[in-house]
Amino acid sequence: MRIDKRKNDQLRKITIHTHFLKNAHGSCLIEMGDTKVVCSASVEAKVPPFCKLEEKGWVTAEYGMLPASCSERIAREASKGKLSGRTQEIQRLIGRSLRSIVDLKKLKDRTIWLDADVIQGDGGTRTASITGCYIALEQAVQKLLIEGIITENPILDSVAAVSVGVVGGMPVLDLCYAEDSKAEVDMNVVMTGSGKLVEVQGTAEGKPFTELTLQKMLQLAKQGIRKLTAIQKKYVQS
Amino acid sequence: MRIDKRKNDQLRKITIHTHFLKNAHGSCLIEMGDTKVVCSASVEAKVPPFCKLEEKGWVTAEYGMLPASCSERIAREASKGKLSGRTQEIQRLIGRSLRSIVDLKKLKDRTIWLDADVIQGDGGTRTASITGCYIALEQAVQKLLIEGIITENPILDSVAAVSVGVVGGMPVLDLCYAEDSKAEVDMNVVMTGSGKLVEVQGTAEGKPFTELTLQKMLQLAKQGIRKLTAIQKKYVQS
Amino acid sequence: MRIDKRKNDQLRKITIHTHFLKNAHGSCLIEMGDTKVVCSASVEAKVPPFCKLEEKGWVTAEYGMLPASCSERIAREASKGKLSGRTQEIQRLIGRSLRSIVDLKKLKDRTIWLDADVIQGDGGTRTASITGCYIALEQAVQKLLIEGIITENPILDSVAAVSVGVVGGMPVLDLCYAEDSKAEVDMNVVMTGSGKLVEVQGTAEGKPFTELTLQKMLQLAKQGIRKLTAIQKKYVQS
Amino acid sequence: MRIDKRKNDQLRKITIHTHFLKNAHGSCLIEMGDTKVVCSASVEAKVPPFCKLEEKGWVTAEYGMLPASCSERIAREASKGKLSGRTQEIQRLIGRSLRSIVDLKKLKDRTIWLDADVIQGDGGTRTASITGCYIALEQAVQKLLIEGIITENPILDSVAAVSVGVVGGMPVLDLCYAEDSKAEVDMNVVMTGSGKLVEVQGTAEGKPFTELTLQKMLQLAKQGIRKLTAIQKKYVQS
């Protein structure tokens, strides 16, 4: 039995508030259980130098946590004057994941900044960020199409992510923090709406795991992402 | 006539959601018009060295803005690796303002961190932060009293803040961003519930102003803060 | 009775050595009692990007303290690798104050850097910096006019500043460090030669203060600045 | 046919020079084709605070590249003043991988620093670092045992790593840089000598990949690591 009574293959309750911010080109507040992340997409009318050469646009991501989002207050990275390794790893992951479903050529000379800011954290913040940023990205792209800044939709597929892991010897889906902190294996899977893999990152926390465990976690993740994809569809006009 | 049809001495609509965060010792989401700030109070069981010597507690504040909170995306200070002068000025102001109503001796060996994070900004973020942080502080102190960590209430008074300014030659209360960006004079006033001044910061944006203008702005601020104090009372158990 | 026998409305002895530095476009050493600040104005033949767009010049300020200027050696900010919040607040204040009396359009494509470096500090370093930088600025502008780089004098008024405060329950003018360190209220006032306000920054150090106290401090400040303005005139050719 | 004529499941030539450095507790130079990494293990007689509480030792890793190790000179991170996100990701991966085979309790109050410095890079530097650091770690642990500083061997298993990927539609083992730069999928696998998984990190570079591709890459990686494990054994006395 899981700590919050869920079945092993059950996601937490998901709530999505779209158009959460007045100013961003796209935004939502995504809640997966007690994890709450503000996701936004902001369009900038320039691209990094290497994109200029290749005549393409860019999609990049940044990630942050409010100091009081976790059970212990976490020091502000702005005050410490540098990003932790964890933050950098996460924002690189979000950026790569979202770029995997975008045809950057069609974005022309625009950069889309995806920001994921954790208001409250209870495990799975990076996967919720990816799932939410996709919705913000869709809104921003719709706006660019409507404004005529781009003429073809550069989004090729949807993308969502979920965590899986092994807790107390059992593979489980969508770990909350209490599970995550005692998991033996921790894995994040990013997948497209059409069922292709974008990222698979499995890590032995305590001790190494077998290939069979890997396979079981993969199956759980696939099921979870299929449900997330269905939910995303409701909030995005195609 | 003001841009949003308010009278010169009229505050924007205020909404306060208390206990906004699950983990912080105290928290609220304060909205003044389109300005939305998450305020939280986190208790830490240690104090800075100079407080140890004087056997007192400490109250300090930090302030941040989400990148997509404003009309143009603002770069993350964590990514730039340093706090802007503006941010430091604001967090020093919030900290000083809240300390002015706390008897630090009674806080014993605890530090209370106040965090103000702007989710959406439309002018007056620093004053909304002060008004909201007071509520978060009250909650945190109640918790410390209930847990028996402190035995006497260290809070001596309430505190709230508001901006006033001169726009188009007219003194007005509680400027929104559209007003703020073209104001000739900009002033922030911090006052206690008992009507004492904590901070008065008036700045000529365009050109110097007369003493008469200063006096008019002060009166507007006093009225505004009286209303804010009444609202704060509803959310704080005395 | 004040610690240095002055009357409540009495300034400390002021000494100004103009043209203190060989290389700067303008400079002076200003002494207010034991507070000694080297003020200089350096002209640079370029402006920040936002000034280029608006076709105007720029005036900006930086502030520093020699490590041995105070009773305890203070660590160099250059060695610590960052400016303290206090330093940034002060240099923003000096910059704003001096810009308030300059028609930037007439400065054309020049930036004037004002540097205030405290050789010895005994309270009121930021206000002495403003009073002294005005003199350095005047010299630099005269030089630009003589050299024909600008054709119209961009300086609209003079500007000076003074501190006031409440010490032992009494409002007093121009606090020395011994007074400043035990003041209940601390206020800096920046005013033009024509008697207009540029900045009013009043802070409750210990406990909040009444509006009546604010008014008394304002009157003291006005008298003090009137005297400073008269002294400045002697050192500036109009 | 691969660019360097290897078969799809063929590793590059591996050369290991053990005891490469005079001063480190353990060290080797590992070469996989043209990729050359100096790996070392240095013992420090203290542990981070959180280890003190749990009465255990620590293993951590740092990674760097010589400026001239790659085809284009890369700027020194020491000169830029900060570690790139890539470097931090890699050193976190190396540290986690090596900790997965160590019983930290038996390391007592010692920290082992693993340093991987790329002298020449031609793809697969992070996996070569893990494979080489294991050898350096073994040497350092042997030394600690001989010196009697620890009494039980804390190493539970061996560990090695390899990259796999999809190039031109074909899953291949141990990519050189020329392959890596045009790979459609890139995956790093870390495995113990007993065949358990420690890390699986697969990333779609160009476009998302199928689960079948993931399975094929996993099989290639398993075969490759089995060979690496056999080679490591020769250099480590059991």
Add this chain to the structure above:
Amino acid sequence: MRIDKRKNDQLRKITIHTHFLKNAHGSCLIEMGDTKVVCSASVEAKVPPFCKLEEKGWVTAEYGMLPASCSERIAREASKGKLSGRTQEIQRLIGRSLRSIVDLKKLKDRTIWLDADVIQGDGGTRTASITGCYIALEQAVQKLLIEGIITENPILDSVAAVSVGVVGGMPVLDLCYAEDSKAEVDMNVVMTGSGKLVEVQGTAEGKPFTELTLQKMLQLAKQGIRKLTAIQKKYVQS
């Protein structure tokens, strides 16, 4: 003929104002021609960790330049957030030079911070700093002796420094900036009052120089330092 009409072996005019700062334990303003440096010595009642182990005191130096000290305004290192290589080289040189004449054991558990701040620079600022810091150091040590904090004088000798160089093919003493900027060879010599060498740093600016040139410069430096030593004596009570 030299640019300022001096003979090749002639020092610039030297002026020393001792006890220049009210708060420092020792201080002077040293002027060598137009080069003006504020030198101070501040005593701190603690030592770095490695001195604690060896039960000795410490002498260290820091160096800075006011932004307007040179013909072009130089950016503040505090604003840039780091010390230039030049600054670090100079402060290491000043520190080493002064330590060479101090018996650190007799300084007990005190650190003496020497600060050299260039108010105006016209060549030879590092050598003037050494010559002036010796005077500040002497004052600070006298104070420590008088206060009974140390019981034996730790100063073993005096120390002074001068620059020499080759300008227009001629070896010259004590270069001003105009000479320095076109010198073919630049050398700084630090010597004790008893005629021993502390530092010799000769650098070919344009092209390499002969050993004979080195010898001639050494002789010039020796003569110059002998004069500086005589001047220092007047300001220091032995």
Add this chain to the structure above:
Amino acid sequence: MRIDKRKNDQLRKITIHTHFLKNAHGSCLIEMGDTKVVCSASVEAKVPPFCKLEEKGWVTAEYGMLPASCSERIAREASKGKLSGRTQEIQRLIGRSLRSIVDLKKLKDRTIWLDADVIQGDGGTRTASITGCYIALEQAVQKLLIEGIITENPILDSVAAVSVGVVGGMPVLDLCYAEDSKAEVDMNVVMTGSGKLVEVQGTAEGKPFTELTLQKMLQLAKQGIRKLTAIQKKYVQS
């Protein structure tokens, strides 16, 4: 008798492996006894702004040490986020030394980056870096000539460096770390193949030294560099 049985005027065993790196334009591994430094020269097709104005090329150097190169692991400067004063001093010295033998005009619009990375340190790393970087520089220049990027050889002379010092009262050549750490005087001499001086940096470590000692050290250095020059010739095609 010296610690490693060498005569006072005897160099340590020198080994040079040229073309040590596949990618750099020039490179070697230089070993002087147990000191091992990878030296490389990388050509970049741009120059710093001040060189553009003067229509010349540039030669600059950077220096680093592997963490495990010394008897105690040294923390990575990249992790600490800044270069130590020692590192900056050394890289400035290497850069100046190599520039002294290059006609920058003939380098046209190219920058040559010299990197010296200490794999193992046993004293004299900065002098070995200079001696080795000369060889790397020669290779890079040959390549530029062959490729027709420059048409005239900009190298005017060879350059080499050696340390001398006083150990146990005796002047000795080429100190190893055990000697260096107890030397009374430490001196680095940089000289051209034609016997001209480029840099002379002598420092009293413990106590000041006589001019006679300086002369003896200079003679030792001259002999040592003559031998190094002969060795360099073997590895460089003229």
